[in-house]
């Protein structure tokens with residue numbers, strides 16, 4: 001390895017996705033799991049807890065962390081204002097309602113007697129969207145007297161407890177009543193409308209419902225809102241009936257379509273699919289989004305994202321230190337694109353390994369996912385002398401946690417424990433330090449109180465802090481206690497210090513050791 005200051009040594013950065021910390025409890029899968037290795041290193045090596053939610057990581061107060069923010073902040077070494085926070089600031093300052101593009105869109109729809117379609121996830125999960133944003137958009141449309149405002153509601157059940165879709169749709173109806181405009185046009189589960197795995201058949205079903213009114217025709221909202229067999233996530237693409245058996249709405253030439261998710265990753269396949277379909281069928285529409293998306297289609301954002309340069313990837317590149325990034329398909333973008341500050345530029349100082357384990361996974365039955373392949377890739381990169389830093393995401397705890405299945409998540413945590421043990425052993429043999437950290441909480445809290453106070457299974461994220469632990473490393477560092485009160489913004493400065501380098505000038509976090 002070249003370019004090292006002293007003292008420092010090569011290392012391994014492991015992100016244990018969804019590894020949060022909370023007191024033992026019957027819904028805490030991580031406390032219920034047998035994780036002897038993680039328990040022992042947390043007890044004997046420098047270890048602590050980091051803030052991974054809310055203001056500490058650039059989110060709104062008391063907002064759960066998520067994988068995008070988590071990896072962005074781990075990479076940036078500072079708390080970047082996340083897209084949801086920027087949207088909220090634009091709303092609070094009045095800039096959103098005065099936004100020229102939004103106003104132009106509404107004014108054009110009003111003067112040409114065209115419809116405005118508002119498309120997005122209807123919940124208050126705060127990961128992909130916030131229903132209050134929809135309220136502001138409805139009010140703006142009402143102020144412009146847009147003649148027809150249609151809401152295409154995507155049901156959640158993943159970032160919020162399952163079985164709550166009907167309640168959120170009732171909230172949408174209240175928002176429309178308060179604004180004095182808007183009607184529901186379609187109701188579609190996020191499994192269809194927000195697929196990001198390349199299942200274009202799912203996206204297509206959502207697109208046909210939204211654009212053409214082709215789907216399960218429903219005369220009552222209640223029929224569309226409930227899906228006891230497969231849950232809110234998989235509400236089939238449903239089209240609400242207008243007069244007779246015709247769909248209430250379709251997307252027509254010159255209509256405006258505004259997507260109100262603020263997070264791009266799970267809406268981009270839909271946006272591109274819808275844009276292609278509308279173009280293919282000769283409909284010119286105005287496409288716009290609340291925040292900036294990574295789409296092929298040209299979609300004008302009402303809010304631009306914060307710059308994130310000067311993070312770990314830039315510092316490694318500047319020092320000509322090679323890193324290998326390894327993750328399963330589900331988290332591959334997180335250890336590459338997001339960790340690099342959403343900068344897609346290929347770098348000569350990086351190699352990427354994308355593990356594809358299973359094309360049709362049932363995570364409850366395969367909680368080990370492709371972990372064995374991830375571990376093999378990590379261990380093989382860790383034995384290379386040209387590699388300064390191996391970065392890997394172990395996805396199991398989060399991905400299995402999202403199923404809401406406590407038993408499966410316990411097993412996912414046990415597989416993760418064994419994986420970290422193997423990686424730490426190889427890292428140790430190779431003279432590498434290993435830093436393991438969660439990116440946000442999830443599996444440590446798998447029950448949530450429902451409206452009647454009874455606990456419901458919950459597969460979403462949490463506001464809990466995340467563990468961090470360092471094994472190995474230069475003698476003077478390894479023996480030290482970890483600083484308290486840190487956040488994910490301290491991870492990159494710590495990694496650089498362990499590598500024998502200073503934090504980057506743009507970083508605001510501090511080394512934890």
Ligand SMILES: O=C(O)[C@H](O)COP(=O)(O)O
Nearest residue numbers: 066067068127159266398
């Ligand atoms: O998109 C998802 O899978 C969840 O809504 C959030 O999970 P993530 O932030 O871990 O991707």
Ligand SMILES: [Mn+2]
Nearest residue numbers: 017018067439
């Ligand atoms: Mn995550």
Ligand SMILES: [Mn+2]
Nearest residue numbers: 018067398402
């Ligand atoms: Mn997650």
